[in-house]
Every structure is written in structure tokens, then in C-alpha cells.
Amino acid sequence: MPAERVFVVVLGADQKGIIARTSTLLYEKGANIEDVQQKIMDGTFVMTLLADVSDCNCDTAGLRDSLEDLGAQMGLTVMVQAESVIKAMQRV
């Protein structure tokens, strides 16, 4: 089951270009961003993007690898999780 929608979580020090570079990468991979939330929590930049990946040109693992590489370049932690996991945990 390729997850239809995934959450991308980005954590780390605030800097220029986090949203721009993350969303560009998602665009290049064919993902459609449906929701973005972002705030500073305890001095840490936290962003979540909800993306529809059903038309992606790679699988979830490939997308995760690319996003993690980008995170490594920018000194950020990036996680990709299926929406279904978050929904199972946070909604009854």
C-alpha cells in the first residue's frame, strides 16, 4: 500500500529557505501539498506538511531519502510518516 497522504515533519534551527526548499523538493517529486503548519516550539522550528503522494514519481521510501538528504544539508531533522499512522494514534 503506497500511503496516499504523508506528513512531513521538519525540526531544527530556524533559517532561510526551509519552506522553499522542502516544498520545491516535494513539487519535483510530484507531491501535492495540502496543508502546512509551522511554529517555533521551545526555540525550535517545527513544521508539518500534509502531502498527497499518490502521483509521486517515487515511492515513500525514495521520498523519505530525498527529504532526509535535504534535512542533512540544512542541519534539520526530517521525518516522513503515513497520515494513517497519525490518524490511528490521534483520532478514535
Add this chain to the structure above:
Amino acid sequence: MPIGLEEVFETAEMILFENYDIRAVTLGVNLKDLVHPDPHRLAQAANQRLSKLGSRLAAEAQAVSESLGVPIVNKRLSITPAAWLIEPCPDKEAPLILAQALDEAAQKAGIDFVGGFGAWVQKGATKADRRLMESLPQALGSTQRLCGFLNLATTRAGMNLDAIARLGELLLEMSSAAPRGIACAKFVAFANAPEDNPFMAGAFHGPGEADAALNVGISGPGVVRGVVERHPDCDLTMLSEIIRRTVFKITRAGELVGRELASRLGVEFGVVDISLAPTTAIGDSVGRILQAMGLEQVGAPGTTAALALLIDAVKKGGSMASGRVGGLSGTFIPVSEDLGMIEAVECGALGLEKLEAMTAVCSVGLDMFAVPGDTPSHALAAIIADELAIGMVNHKTTGVRVVPVPGLTAGDSVDFGGLLGRAPVMKVNPFSGERFIRRGGCLPAPLSALRN
């Protein structure tokens, strides 16, 4: 209601910083249809089936983990108790032939452990059961990935002291069959063994199971510790509520992973085992949860009560989250695999007696503790009898995984490596129960069995 940033972040935090993962996906496999008087034919058929299913399990577990973004740490197989498979094989070597084949299959398939090399002997042992018991030292000493068990007591049938006395002797043989007594770490003695347990060393595929079933063990001590630490001052009623909510969440994720993997494998989804299973990773410790609850060290007065609260909350949260909760589903307190437990033993806060008391409210029993290599067999047998009596009388599962370490004495330390961790060697009460154990016979079942 859309999912908020804090909610997504909470889940990410569990995985990134609190060691949340799916500890084990264990595929139970029926092998009853493979029984054959020629042990080589049995072994070959079992090897083929397990290699094939094991490879698929390993590959699909990897794929599910990548797709959902939840780590799956261990992939395991459990089989029909091996003693039943060798019933028609009079050959004394039969269990060893099977053991080698099972180990080889696990290795070939990239599976870390295969469980079920065991027997049910709570009331008596068949010839095949005895052949399997006698083979345990060599079978577990000469293999890497094979795990064994014996069920020696049930609430309905009582406890088999003859088998336990013999097991005490076999454990000593087992301890010298491989370096550091490691073969003993792959064996567990049970009362009321669950038939769908995904955790090793005690996993097996019970008689009430389908041809194959996928059971999932989740791991969340780090997550529970985190949430308890974030509430240092609330009262225990509120703390129970907070733990219940947290365990609910991690169980839901476990169930989702289990169902997805079972559907990909085309097998029944079995159970989610909601046990809190610690590792030696810093923070991934049940001992640390108890400390966060307010104990200076595990073993301090209040430990049993704190553990009772913890387990109750784990069971209630987990049961609300999944209709398929099973297996052991308690809290593991293995000494060697939990930094908080290791520290408690080393500083003198925790001894064998308090550990036993803790297991009266904890389903899993005396787990992964080391004792001196010169501990007499009757003392090992008596420790097992004590622990299994708690399970038998209280209608619950208890188990003993004890490692007598050759050449070491109380206060020494032994490193088993990897997930098995490091165990401080614990002192055994020097007063003897030998005459009691040598009497043999059976402990009758408690009266509560006669409820029909």
C-alpha cells in the same frame, strides 16, 4: 477535525527521541502437517517452509516500515511446539536434527529468532517431551537463533515438580554449553504460557491458532517514561489516566502496522502484545518509568505498587485501542535489558526477592537475570517453582529466564551483547530448598480451576 501540528509532532517525537518502535513482528507458523517418522524429512520440510515464509516476512516488514514510517526492529518466527512434531520420531537425535534445520532456516531468511522449541509438561511428559527436554542443552547451545520453552504449570492442571527438578539440572548443562551461559538466555520456563506471544524467548504457535498468524509486539517504555517525566507532580489517579492515553496511542499504531503486514502476507492478523518491552538504549527503560513515578531506585518500598499502577494503565489503554490484545501484555522487567534495572541491582536496591514480588503484579516473571555459575540445580529449580506458583495461583502467565554464568559469582557482571544486554550477577539465598524439590510429584491446581 484536522490533525494539528502538536499531534503530528507528538508522534514524531516518540519515534525520534523516545525509542518508540514495533519491537517484534512474529509470524506464527503451523508445522503439524509436516510430522514424519523420519526426522530428516520433518526437518527438511520445516526448513523449507520457514525459509520461504521468513524471507517474505523480512521483506514485507521492511516495506511496511518504509511505507508507514514506523520502525520495525525484529522479525521473528514461531512454530508449533517442537515436542509435538517429533512425537512419531523415536530417534534420540530427532530434536537436534530439527533444531539445526530451524536455526538454518532463520539464518537463511534473515530472521533473528525462531521460537517454539519446547513442550507442555505441566502434568506429565510424553516420551517425545522427554527427548526434547534432554536435547535442550545441546540444541540451544549449538544454535544461534533458536529459542526454547517449557510450560511447567497451569492454573487448571497444577505444577510438575519432577520436570522442574530435572530442568534445574538441564539449565546447568545449558549454561556450560555455550560461552557466558548464553544458551539459557534463549530459554524460558512458563506457567500458563500464552499461545500467541510474539516476544522471545517464549514465542510459539499454539494449538488454537490458524495455519499462520502475525503477532505484533510494541515497545514504548521510552514514550511512557517521557510522559511521566513531563508530569512530575500530578497525583496517581491522574498519572494512570495519562499513561492510559499514551499506551492507547502506541497500541493503535501497533495494530495498524500489524494489520497492514498481515494483509500483505495474506495471513491472519493475530494479536498486539502491549507489553512495555525495554531495551538497553538510554531512556528506553521500565526502571526509569518507575523512577519518574517517584522511586529513588527500583526495589525501594513502593516499587510493587508503582508497577501495579503502571501495568493496570498499560492494559486499560491497550485494550481500548485494540480488540486483539493478547500474548503476554504486561510489563517486562528483564534485569539485563533495562538500564534502570541494572543500576538498581548494582547499587543494592534490588534483590531477587523483591524482583519476585514485582512479578506478582507483572505478567512476565523473572526475566534475564544472572546468578552465580555454582548455583545448585535444586536452587534453580526452586526459584522456578516459586515464580511459577505465583502464575499458577493467580491465573496469570509467569516465566523464568535465568542464566547461571559459569565462573562468575554474585557482584560480577556479564555482557551478553546486543538486545540481551548486560547482567549483574545476583545473589541467591544460600539456604536450601533441596529436600522440598527432591520430593518431586505435582503441586495440585488451585481450587479456582473447578468452576464448571
